[in-house]
């Protein structure tokens with residue numbers, strides 16, 4: 001049986017999980033609608049970009065997904081920023097273009113595998129690699145490519161997840177699915193805990209900043225959509241839906257919400273190793 005998340009299988013990611021933005025969209029919707037922080041993750045992240053970069057900057061985003069970062073901060077993008085958005089998946093970028101609407105003209109957008117960037121050395125003031133370095137089969141290679149295309153004083157911003165991310169959700173999935181050969185947690189290969197050490201193969205000044213926010217989910221359907229977004233055949237077929245619904249509904253009835261701990265943050269990396 002396919003593992004619930006094939007983190008680093010690029011062919012699976014491109015042709016199935018991220019063929020288009022529907023799976024990612026279901027996950028983003030849960031975070032968007034049930035977060036405990038009034039400051040959304042993309043506002044928090046953009047505040048940091050604005051505080052770090054000048055009014056003129058050349059920026060590359062790798063694994064940009066459907067470009068939520070830019071859509072959510074549309075009115076705050078400095079005119080002097082020259083921005084290129086890339087992703088492994090053409091379908092993901094197509095959905096991104098559609099969601100950006102007229103704003104899409106503001107960006108250069110094309111497919112690219114971060115492990116094989118075509119850009120010249122010393123091109124960018126900043127590279128953004130959010131929630132994607134854990135997908136690379138050869139992370140040192142991808143990280144070295146990012147370092148290569150950054151200017152010598154350029155900066156990498158890389159959001160990722162910590163080991164406790166969505167802990168209560170994964171405990172629920174484990175108890176509902178009860179399949180020992182499905183791998184759920186503990187296989188994220190680039191976490192808040194070990195990411196700095198991995199980045200240190202190419203960077204020498206690495207700071208991690210946590211984003212403080214959890215989830216209090218008050219409806220079952222968005223959680224079920226999140227569950228299905230992992231793409232596992234047995235899960236998508238609905239085999240576990242009744243049990244999943246029952247567990248979530250029971251907790252919402254008892255406590256008013258289903259609590260899920262989030263564990264996210266960003267690495268800000270500079271210098272050369």
Ligand SMILES: C[S@@+](CC[C@H](N)C(=O)[O-])C[C@H]1O[C@@H](n2cnc3c(N)ncnc32)[C@H](O)[C@@H]1O
Pocket residue numbers: 010013014018024062063064065066067068086087088089092112113114115129130131132135136
């Ligand atoms: C979890 S999504 C994150 C999307 C976006 N950065 C965000 O935070 O909303 C991961 C994205 O990385 C892309 N991706 C996976 N492997 C990649 C690679 N080797 N090079 C470039 N993009 C990749 C996927 O297609 C997907 O859009």
